[in-house]
Amino acid sequence: MQDIDTTKPIVVLTGAGISKESGLDTFRDADGIWSKVRIEDVATPEAFARDPDRVQAFYNARRQGLLGANVAPNPAHKALAKLEQHWPAGVLLVTQNIDDLHERAGSRFLIHMHGELLKARCSACGDITTCQGDLSRADRCIACGVSGQVRPHVVWFGEMPLEMERIEDALMACGLFISIGTSGNVYPAAGFVETVRQFGTGHSIELNLEPSLGASAFDDAKYGPASEVVTAYVDDLVAQL
Secondary structure (H helix, E strand, C coil), X not given: CCCCCCCCCEEEEECHHHCHHHCCCCCCCCCCHHHCCCHHHHCCHHHHHHCHHHHHHHHHHHHXXXXXXXXXXXXXXXXXXXXXXXXXCCEEEEECCCCXXXXXXXXXXXXXXXXXXXXXXXXXXXXXXXXXXXXXXXXXXXXXXXXXXXXXXXXXXXXXXXXXXXXXXXXXXXXXXEXXXXXXXXXXXXXXXXXXXXXXXXXXXXXXXXXXXXXXXXXXXXXXXXXXXXXHHHHHHHHCC
């Protein structure tokens, strides 16, 4: 393993691949979520305006699935929490996932760039609340009182991911960028490695089940199940300290 500058922070990007071993479906695999339902029907602002009941039903089912007894953080999630606890310059975890498995594993410094399934947001006033039950068009916002505008706190296609300025600043300042379980074809996350290459001084590595579409842009790569490759890589990093 290349020596990593321990005086610089680490930025970790995670995608659906890290949660697959926890029992959650990925999106773009052959048997993933987008092979079963059209993005245009459930994951755009236009879909919500056109058929809110269908959109709510889709996310209600996913929310209840996330809360199922069989879903729990796997060793890869726990390894990243361990890295956060030990790395002296700090770790920022940026996840494309809308599940809460990183939090359950113990990670505290993270950005959900695509939102959170266990939160709801009012389109009328922007108020955000925790949500573990089903949503419907009858729900009234507790902050502004408007009904029919409470939606999942999820970034849909056509909407801007969250906290992009903070993420870009972190990428340019990091000593190591780790991408885990991503397909490499969803932007802007797929372009993070190029930001590190062009504007930063950090080393980059892809930890994935198989090479992503952007694999050639990384300085290094290790492939295999997330629970194995992430755990081994984190153990090697911590051993440097």
